[in-house]
Every structure is written in structure tokens, then in C-alpha cells.
Amino acid sequence: MQSIRDRIDRRVLTPGSRLPSVRAMAEAIGFSKSTVVEAYDRLAADGVIRSRPGAGFYVSAPLAPLSLDRIGAPAEREVDPLWMLRQSLMGPSEALKPGCGWLPDDWLAGGPIRKALRAVARSDADGPLTQYASLLGSPPLRALLARRLDDQGVGAAPDQILLTESSTHALDLVSRFLLEPGDTVLVDDPCYFNFLALLRAHRANVVGIPMTPTGPDTTAFAAALAEHRPRFYLTNSASHNPTGATLSAATAHRLLKLAELHDLVIVEDDVFADFEDTPAPRLAAFDGLDRVIRIGSFSKSVTAAIRCGHIAARPDWIEALADLRIATSMSGNPLSAEVLHTVLTDGGYRRHIEGVRTRLARARARTIERLRKIGITPWIEPAAGLFIWARLPDGLDAAKLARAALADDIVLAPGNVFSTNGMWSDYLRFNVTMSDDDRVSAFLARACG
Incomplete structure (x- = not known):
């Protein structure tokens, strides 16, 4: 039964x-x-x-609501992407979260946000407080995003940018736009675990491409294109999650040549852009937003409480995505867009993010030193970003370690949740801003000793 x-x-x-x-x-x-x-x-x-x-x-029974954690074999569901999200979001407030994917509260732009909220509340314009957003979202914010994209070498006019609720919402819209159930999507292996959960919800066939320190393995990428005829490839080009790798120009060139040959769309998630000192190569910059769709948000660098992401793509795709947005969520959030625009155009934010980059560099160095003393080996030393991807000694099972850590109110991110087929089982992702704690080091030393 x-x-x-x-x-x-x-x-x-x-x-x-x-x-x-x-x-x-x-x-x-x-x-x-x-x-x-x-x-x-x-x-x-x-x-x-x-x-x-x-x-x-x-x-004869009507279908029950879709339950993502029941898709797949029970063994795959024990520690999976949704397990990781639940632990990160629902753990006790006092829990240590070296496995989570965001900055601590005291690293975020609390002062500029409060200042922006007061400014918006005092404004004579009631639109952001009472009305639906325009079709593509706030024109001033889209104009600002166009200028910021240009600084990364990505040429996009404001009418090539659609505002969304978040980068996850952006990816959901793109997936609705591009995918039919059963279509294949290529991802990096490892990749951000919520990519896997969201693509699972769209009934996609997800195929992982081995990651290298300079981007995906292009030989494996070419073989997967020939075998699977995927609908799109989803990646982080800069400050890759979870590895911290940076795409090289040579790898980017090869990927775009293969994409053109096989009529492949590329979706480039750039949510960690603000944490770079120098912009790394972007597929969207090399491609000119022809077959590359760029998505992003400021939930990592400004605040997760203001839900505002964006999609940059060629004009005909933006038009279709805007229609899809109307059908599924009617309108964007003009209040969030107004607050975000006010924060980003305040001189205090530039100084804030420069300080965050300096603190991140110090935290990466300290975390790497702590891990090496325990016998945990970083895959690479990232040039920017939040994450260290590191291997446990003696082939220890990261999923078992993560379950054991919960008893000490420590949330770790085991490698298998980032993989399409459960690889990287002896790796953990460390958020450097939350790993510089003696309790984390003490637990890992006991577990790895």
C-alpha cells in the first residue's frame, strides 16, 4: 500500500x-x-x-501537493539539498553555522539600510508604498544595475533587465521559460545545493560536469553536450559556490564555442559579485547577452530581508520573462527596489563593501590556517568570496560528520549535497565568516582526530 x-x-x-x-x-x-x-x-x-x-x-485519488523530499530513493534523502536548507534556516538561533551561505548580521549594511528606510518613508512619492511596480521594475534601479553590469564588462540597457524577488526567483522564472519536464540541465559538480533542489522541482534531468579551479572540465562538458543535448547550463562564474574557483578566460572562450555549436543557453548566477576586488571573467561579458542569461541579487551583500533580484538577457527574452512574471506573481516589490536603490547610491555602501572585502580576506586566511592545523585540506585558496571547499582527512564521511555536529548546535555543509550523484562525500564547505570560532575547531579536531 x-x-x-x-x-x-x-x-x-x-x-x-x-x-x-x-x-x-x-x-x-x-x-x-x-x-x-x-x-x-x-x-x-x-x-x-x-x-x-x-x-x-x-x-482515483487526487494528487497530493508536491513534496520535494519524497522525490528519489530514501537513501538519497537523508542528507540532501533540502536537508541543508532546513538546517541553515531553521536551526536554533544560538547555533553556529559554518555551513551556511550568508554573512553574519554584524557584517551586513544595517546602518545604510535603516537610513534608506527612513528616506523612503519621508519621501513625498507614495508609489513605492502603495502601488504595483512597473512591468520590468523600478527604472532608477534598473538604470543603476545597467551601470554596475557595465563595470563588469556586461553591456545591458535598462530595458534588458527585469527585477525579480531574488536570484532564486530569477532562476525559477528562467527555468519556467526554458524547460519542459524531462529536459536536461548541466550544472557544475559540485554546485550550489539549491540549484539542485529548484531544478528537481521543475522535473529536470540534472547532469553534473566536474569542476576544476578554472571552471568546468571542458572535455566532460563537450561530451555531455553531445550525449544529453541539454537545454541550458547553470553556473557561477565568479566566487564559485561552493569551491571558490574563478573562471579563466580560456575556459570561458571554450565554453562559449561549445554552446554556440550545440545551441546551448547559459545561465550565469552572479550573486557574489560585490565580494570581488577585481572582476573575474564573465560569460555574459564575452557573449554580450546573446545566449547567456545573467541573474543576481543583493541578498548576500546588502540584506536578505529586502527581496530584490534581477535578470539581464536579450530584449525578446526579457519581454517573454516579464509576461511570465505577470502570470505567476503579477508585479515586483517597488518598496524593496526603492530601498535597495537608496542603499546602493549612498556613499556609505561603497565604504561598507570595501570593508567587507578586507574582512573576508582576513577571515579566509584564518580559516585556512585553522583547517590545515586539524588536517582538513582546502581544495584551492580562493581569491575572493565567502567559501573554502576542503577535504576531510582519511576519507571521513562528511554527511555523518554533519549529523553528529547538530548535537553540538553546529551546522556544517557536507559535500554530497552539492553534487548531482553524491560525490565529494569527504568534503565540507566552510563559510569563512562563521568558521573562526573555537567551538567549531574543537568539534572538527575531535571528529578528525
């Missing part, structure tokens, strides 16, 4: 689908025919299935 309910929950069996015959089901799952008959009868009594005399049993 549970097996059949699980198939219905996972959409393998939908209303009107015919169940296997009693004989076929008995042979498939190893129970006797009488047991299968009893299970079918009980499910029919519950209204889950119905019998059609002479024709068999059919699913």
Missing part, C-alpha cells in the same frame, strides 16, 4: 492511471498475489484507487 501511495505522491501514477495487474505487481515487489489483492482492496476502500470489473485497478 505504501509503495503505491509513494508512486502517486511522486507523480509516477496519476489519476486515471492503470495499476499493474495483481500478478505483475506480485512479481515486481516480491509479495504473494493474495497480499497484493488485500493491498488493492484496502486502497480501494480508502478511495485511493478504484476497480473496474474486467479492466483492473485505476488511480
Whole structure:
């Protein structure tokens, strides 16, 4: 009975689908025919299935709401991307979170945000407080984003930018725009774990490409293009999450040549752009937003409480994405856009982010030193960003270590949650801003000793 309910929950069996015959089901799952008959009868009594005399049993129950954590084999669900998100977001307030993906409160722009909120509240214009946003979102913010993109070498006019609720919302819109269930998407392996959870929700077939310190392995990338004919490739080019790698110009050139050859769209997530001292190569810059879609937000560098992301793409795609946005969420958040624009145009924010970069450099150095003393080896030494991707000694299982750490109110990020096929099982991702704590080091020393 549970097996059949699980198939219905996972959409393998939908209303009107015919169940296997009693004989076929008995042979498939190893129970006797009488047991299968009893299970079918009980499910029919519950209204889950119905019998059609002479024709068999059919699913009658309406579909339950989609439950992402029930997709896949139970062994894959124990410590997976959704487990990681739940631990990061729902753990006790006093928990240490070296595995999370954001800055601590005292690193964020609290002063400029409060100043911006007061300025917006005092403004004579009521629109941001009372009205829907315009079709593409706040014109002043889009103009500012266009100038910031130009500083990274990405040429985009304001009407090539669509504001969204966040970079995750941006990726969701792009996925709705580009994907049909069953389409293949290429991702880096490892990659940001919520990429995997979101693509799972879109019923995509996700294929991982091994990551190197200068970007994805282009030989494996070419082979995957030929074998899978993917719809798009999703990546971070700068301050890669979780590895901290930086895309090289040579790798970018090769990727774009392959994308052109195979008519591949590339989606480039650039949410960590503000943490770079010098802009790294961007696929969107080399491509000119022809087949590259650039998404981003300021939830990591300004505040997660102001939900405002963006999509930059060629004009015809922006027009279609704006229509899709209307259909799914009507309008953006003009209040968030106004506050964010006020923060970004205040001179205090520039000084704030320069200070954050300096603190990050010091925190990376301290975290690497602490990890090496314990015997945990960084994959590379990143030039920028929040993360250190590091290998545990003696092949220790990072997922088991992460579960054990919860007992000490420590949230770690095990390597398998960043992988399409559970690789990197002896790696952890460390957020350098939350790893410089003696309690974290003491736990890791005991676990690795």
C-alpha cells in the first residue's frame, strides 16, 4: 500500500492511471498475489484507487501537493539539498553555522539600510508604498544595475533587465521559460545545493560536469553536450559556490564555442559579485547577452530581508520573462527596489563593501590556517568570496560528520549535497565568516582526530 501511495505522491501514477495487474505487481515487489489483492482492496476502500470489473485497478485519488523530499530513493534523502536548507534556516538561533551561505548580521549594511528606510518613508512619492511596480521594475534601479553590469564588462540597457524577488526567483522564472519536464540541465559538480533542489522541482534531468579551479572540465562538458543535448547550463562564474574557483578566460572562450555549436543557453548566477576586488571573467561579458542569461541579487551583500533580484538577457527574452512574471506573481516589490536603490547610491555602501572585502580576506586566511592545523585540506585558496571547499582527512564521511555536529548546535555543509550523484562525500564547505570560532575547531579536531 505504501509503495503505491509513494508512486502517486511522486507523480509516477496519476489519476486515471492503470495499476499493474495483481500478478505483475506480485512479481515486481516480491509479495504473494493474495497480499497484493488485500493491498488493492484496502486502497480501494480508502478511495485511493478504484476497480473496474474486467479492466483492473485505476488511480482515483487526487494528487497530493508536491513534496520535494519524497522525490528519489530514501537513501538519497537523508542528507540532501533540502536537508541543508532546513538546517541553515531553521536551526536554533544560538547555533553556529559554518555551513551556511550568508554573512553574519554584524557584517551586513544595517546602518545604510535603516537610513534608506527612513528616506523612503519621508519621501513625498507614495508609489513605492502603495502601488504595483512597473512591468520590468523600478527604472532608477534598473538604470543603476545597467551601470554596475557595465563595470563588469556586461553591456545591458535598462530595458534588458527585469527585477525579480531574488536570484532564486530569477532562476525559477528562467527555468519556467526554458524547460519542459524531462529536459536536461548541466550544472557544475559540485554546485550550489539549491540549484539542485529548484531544478528537481521543475522535473529536470540534472547532469553534473566536474569542476576544476578554472571552471568546468571542458572535455566532460563537450561530451555531455553531445550525449544529453541539454537545454541550458547553470553556473557561477565568479566566487564559485561552493569551491571558490574563478573562471579563466580560456575556459570561458571554450565554453562559449561549445554552446554556440550545440545551441546551448547559459545561465550565469552572479550573486557574489560585490565580494570581488577585481572582476573575474564573465560569460555574459564575452557573449554580450546573446545566449547567456545573467541573474543576481543583493541578498548576500546588502540584506536578505529586502527581496530584490534581477535578470539581464536579450530584449525578446526579457519581454517573454516579464509576461511570465505577470502570470505567476503579477508585479515586483517597488518598496524593496526603492530601498535597495537608496542603499546602493549612498556613499556609505561603497565604504561598507570595501570593508567587507578586507574582512573576508582576513577571515579566509584564518580559516585556512585553522583547517590545515586539524588536517582538513582546502581544495584551492580562493581569491575572493565567502567559501573554502576542503577535504576531510582519511576519507571521513562528511554527511555523518554533519549529523553528529547538530548535537553540538553546529551546522556544517557536507559535500554530497552539492553534487548531482553524491560525490565529494569527504568534503565540507566552510563559510569563512562563521568558521573562526573555537567551538567549531574543537568539534572538527575531535571528529578528525
